[in-house]
Amino acid sequence: MLRFLIQQSRGLLLAAAAGSVAHGICGVALIALISEALSASAEARSGMAVTFALLALGLMLTHIVASVLFERLSQHAHAELRRYVSGRVIAADYRNLESIGSARVQSALSEHSANVAAFFVTFPAILSNAVVVLGCLVYMLLLSWKIFLFAVALIGLGSFGYHLANLRAIRHLDRGAEEQDRLFGHFRSLTDGAKELRLHFGKRKVFREQVLGASIETVRSERALGMSIFVISASWANFLIYAFIGLVLFVLLGDASNQTRIMTGFALVFVYMVTPLEVLLLNIPRANLAKASATRIDEITAGMSDSEQAVSSAQAQPLQQLVLDHVEHRYYHEQSDDFFALGPVSFTFKPGEVVFLVGGNGSGKTTLAKLLVGLYPPERGQIVLNNQGVDDASRDQYRQLFSTVFSDFHLFDRLLHGGEAGADLDARGNRLIERLHLQHKVQVRNGAFTTQALSQGQRKRLALVVACLENRPFLVFDEWAADQDPVFKNVFYLEVLAELKAQGKTILVISHDDRYFHVADRLIRMENGQLSEDTVPQRPAQAA
Numbered sequence: 403m404l405r406f407l408i409q410q411s412r413g414l415l416l417a418a419a420a421g422s423v424a425h426g427i428c429g430v431a432l433i434a435l436i437s438e439a440l441s442a443s444a445e446a447r448s449g450m451a452v453t454f455a456l457l458a459l460g461l462m463l464t465h466i467v468a469s470v471l472f473e474r475l476s477q478h479a480h481a482e483l484r485r486y487v488s489g490r491v492i493a494a495d496y497r498n499l500e501s502i503g504s505a506r507v508q509s510a511l512s513e514h515s516a517n518v519a520a521f522f523v524t525f526p527a528i529l530s531n532a533v534v535v536l537g538c539l540v541y542m543l544l545l546s547w548k549i550f551l552f553a554v555a556l557i558g559l560g561s562f563g564y565h566l567a568n569l570r571a572i573r574h575l576d577r578g579a580e581e582q583d584r585l586f587g588h589f590r591s592l593t594d595g596a597k598e599l600r601l602h603f604g605k606r607k608v609f610r611e612q613v614l615g616a617s618i619e620t621v622r623s624e625r626a627l628g629m630s631i632f633v634i635s636a637s638w639a640n641f642l643i644y645a646f647i648g649l650v651l652f653v654l655l656g657d658a659s660n661q662t663r664i665m666t667g668f669a670l671v672f673v674y675m676v677t678p679l680e681v682l683l684l685n686i687p688r689a690n691l692a693k694a695s696a697t698r699i700d701e702i703t704a705g706m707s708d709s710e711q712a713v714s715s716a717q718a719q720p721l722q723q724l725v726l727d728h729v730e731h732r733y734y735h736e737q738s739d740d741f742f743a744l745g746p747v748s749f750t751f752k753p754g755e756v757v758f759l760v761g762g763n764g765s766g767k768t769t770l771a772k773l774l775v776g777l778y779p780p781e782r783g784q785i786v787l788n789n790q791g792v793d794d795a796s797r798d799q800y801r802q803l804f805s806t807v808f809s810d811f812h813l814f815d816r817l818l819h820g821g822e823a824g825a826d827l828d829a830r831g832n833r834l835i836e837r838l839h840l841q842h843k844v845q846v847r848n849g850a851f852t853t854q855a856l857s858q859g860q861r862k863r864l865a866l867v868v869a870c871l872e873n874r875p876f877l878v879f880d881e882w883a884a885d886q887d888p889v890f891k892n893v894f895y896l897e898v899l900a901e902l903k904a905q906g907k908t909i910l911v912i913s914h915d916d917r918y919f920h921v922a923d924r925l926i927r928m929e930n931g932q933l934s935e936d937t938v939p940q941r942p943a944q945a946a
């Protein structure tokens with residue numbers, strides 16, 4: 403991921419890196435010039451003034467250029483990551499997305515992306531300070547090669563220790579990143595489970611302390627431990643620098659010739675080098691945090707396979723016949739190590755038919771609906787539309803046939819009907835809203851609902867409005883009427899379904915309302931993943 407981002411903005415990154423390197427070079431050159439000026443004659447010193455001014459100016463300009471470019475890169479990387487992850491989520495096979503879960507996706511989109519983007523702010527600090535440290539070493543080489551060799555040996559020793567600590571620290575940062583994904587799930591429970599948490603003291607206590615609290619604590623401790631190891635190893639490296647300064651000044655430099663010049667040079671370089679070195683050592687952990695987050699994003703998006711070919715238009719082909727031919731689907735339950743198996747299911751849908759799918763809780767009705775509308779590809783068997791088998795290449799096109807209201811439907815703020823004229827869409831939407839007795843509560847204005855602050859049953863009516871506006875040949879309602887009052891159950895089963903049927907729509911209604919089963923043209927029953935056909939009752943099972 404990090405490599406992809408770096409490659410993608412290679413030109414800008416190279417320019418920014420060149421700016422950082424130039425900044426480091428200007429800094430070292432300036433310090434070397436100051437060192438030379440301190441031991442130079444008055445005449446020679448005056449000749450250095452212009453160079454000094456140019457270098458100081460260069461230092462400022464290169465800093466501005468590098469910082470502005472890297473800030474732009476960081477924002478670009480953040481936006482790019484958000485686009486990339488959300489693009490992968492949109493393209494991912496639905497079943498994959500279900501098993502990845504929303505918490506991990508949220509975590510990738512927010513904190514992991516922010517960590518990766520921060521790399522582009524820490525990178526220039528690493529680069530320019532690395533250049534300063536290297537430049538200082540080169541200047542030392544010019545002053546005394548023996549001391550330079552000693553410095554290199556010490557840096558080697560320091561780096562080895564730093565690397566060993568690094569490996570340990572990264573393990574903790576990785577564990578922290580993993581736990582953070584779970585933490586985002588708990589954050590969701592904070593709002594989704596707000597009612598339950600307020601109503602039950604015990605539940606709230608256990609959730610706050612043992613679930614959310616424990617997760618926050620794990621993220622804190624793993625990250626703190628990882629970063630502490632980095633800080634300790636950075637301090638160790640820092641100590642080595644002062645040990646080096648002490649050894650050079652008080653032991654190694656004793657019998658060197660031209661001592662004053664070398665002494666001044668070393669003193670200046672050391673003092674100048676300590677801060678860049680500290681900044682360097684402290685920024686490397688941040689770069690590692692970015693790396694851990696990038697790996698996490700890679701892992702999350704790797705689980706999102708996009709085996710299907712996406713369509714470019716929502717145009718559905720006319721429905722002549724839809725056949726489920728021995729289709730099967732299985733859910734694997736990890737905790738109990740068993741499967742829920744649906745099928746083999748065979749059934750033929752004809753245009754204009756109202757089919758009721760009934761059966762007990764957990765018998766597989768919603769799963770069959772998801773298979774039918776192409777959200778799950780059949781594990782065995784196939785779906786045949788108008789005598790043509792549906793495969794990965796045609797499944798996205800096939801899905802454009804359906805409008806659905808699942809029991810966990812989502813209502814978007816906007817109608818999201820690409821291409822349709824605004825005023826016409828508003829008028830059609832408002833007619834349907836009136837038909838569903840919601841005109842005093844909500845309107846469609848500029849392609850969006852004026853409010854969503856409605857009861858669950860009212861929101862479901864809006865979902866029905868959206869499904870009808872889509873005007874597709876096949877509608878699937880998963881227990882749509884479950885939240886409706888008796889009057890509206892009547893409207894839905896006796897009027898809405900009849901109108902849709904009259905328009906030639908094929909409709910699958912998942913229902914537990916047995917007193918309306920007579921409305922169906924065909925009645926199918928799901929029992930433990932197996933489908934059978936029942937006789938449609940002639941009259942209401944109960945008097946209305």
Ligand SMILES: Nc1ncnc2c1ncn2[C@@H]1O[C@H](COP(=O)(O)OP(=O)(O)OP(=O)(O)O)[C@@H](O)[C@H]1O
Pocket residue numbers: 500733734742761762763764765766767768769770928
């Ligand atoms: N996302 C999932 N992951 C794993 N197993 C699942 C998943 N969704 C459903 N199942 C399993 O599949 C079975 C059938 O679920 P499904 O939602 O299709 O039932 P249903 O007939 O629609 O039930 P209900 O009337 O309660 O809505 C369940 O018993 C459950 O064990």
